[in-house]
Amino acid sequence: xxxxxxxxxxxxxIELSRxxxxxxxxxxxxxxxxxxxRYDEEKIFLMIDSxxxxxxxxxxxxxxxxxxxxxxLIVNDEAIGEAIEIIISQFSGNGIVxxxxxxxxxxxxxxxxxxxxxxxxxxxxxxxxxxxxxxxEYTDYDHNLEPKTIYNIMNMEIDYELMELYEALxxxxxxxxxxxxxxxxxxxRRRRQVEQLL
Numbered sequence: 703x704x705x706x707x708x709x710x711x712x713x714x715x716i717e718l719s720r721x722x723x724x725x726x727x728x729x730x731x732x733x734x735x736x737x738x739x740r741y742d743e744e745k746i747f748l749m750i751d752s753x754x755x756x757x758x759x760x761x762x763x764x765x766x767x768x769x770x771x772x773x774x775l776i777v778n779d780e781a782i783g784e785a786i787e788i789i790i791s792q793f794s795g796n797g798i799v800x801x802x803x804x805x806x807x808x809x810x811x812x813x814x815x816x817x818x819x820x821x822x823x824x825x826x827x828x829x830x831x832x833x834x835x836x837x838x839e840y841t842d843y844d845h846n847l848e849p850k851t852i853y854n855i856m857n858m859e860i861d862y863e864l865m866e867l868y869e870a871l872x873x874x875x876x877x878x879x880x881x882x883x884x885x886x887x888x889x890x891r892r893r894r895q896v897e898q899l900l
Contacts (some may be wrong), residue, residue, distance in 0.1 A: 706804050709783035714772040714790060714797035722793050723768055729788060733781040752779045772797070791815050809858055821855055823862055856893045860886065 736751040750757040777783040794815035811818040870878035
């Protein structure tokens with residue numbers, strides 16, 4: 703099966719100075735893409751043409767800074783996806799990045815440029831990196847993690863299981879429907895337990 707890359711960016715917020723914008727554009731140009739600007743009354747849009755897809759990143763001006771406020775963007779070009787992640791990290795950005803690489807699903811949460819957590823959803827082992835850079839490996843949930851962190855992880859996993867359940871229902875795959883329903887019931891039960899600790 704051929705390698706398939708997809709990065710989904712959600713709720714991305716980055717404030718860039720003029721120098722920061724130049725660095726961002728350089729990151730894009732280094733990926734051998736074409737860049738164009740599109741304007742409307744309220745926003746400026748950077749159009750990134752990779753020859754296969756065109757991606758649109760909205761900017762708004764706020765004093766001497768330009769702000770990227772991106773609700774949702776799917777990128778199928780790995781080089782562009784990685785470049786956007788670097789910019790989030792370098793310029794104290796916020797956002798959630800989901801990456802599908804043909805194997806596990808990785809969900810990375812950024813706050814002010816710092817990785818708050820990296821979650822791998824595949825099998826029973828989960829890997830989480832906290833804001834101090836310490837990597838915690840755990841099976842299901844380690845009680846040393848903060849209840850709020852566990853609760854947020856569970857919400858993301860429930861969302862993922864719901865997507866998988868929907869796909870199984872659409873494909874009339876009874877075996878997978880049963881599997882995902884059981885997993886959802888388990889996650890919801892545990893989430894209720896964790897809610898008591900919040």
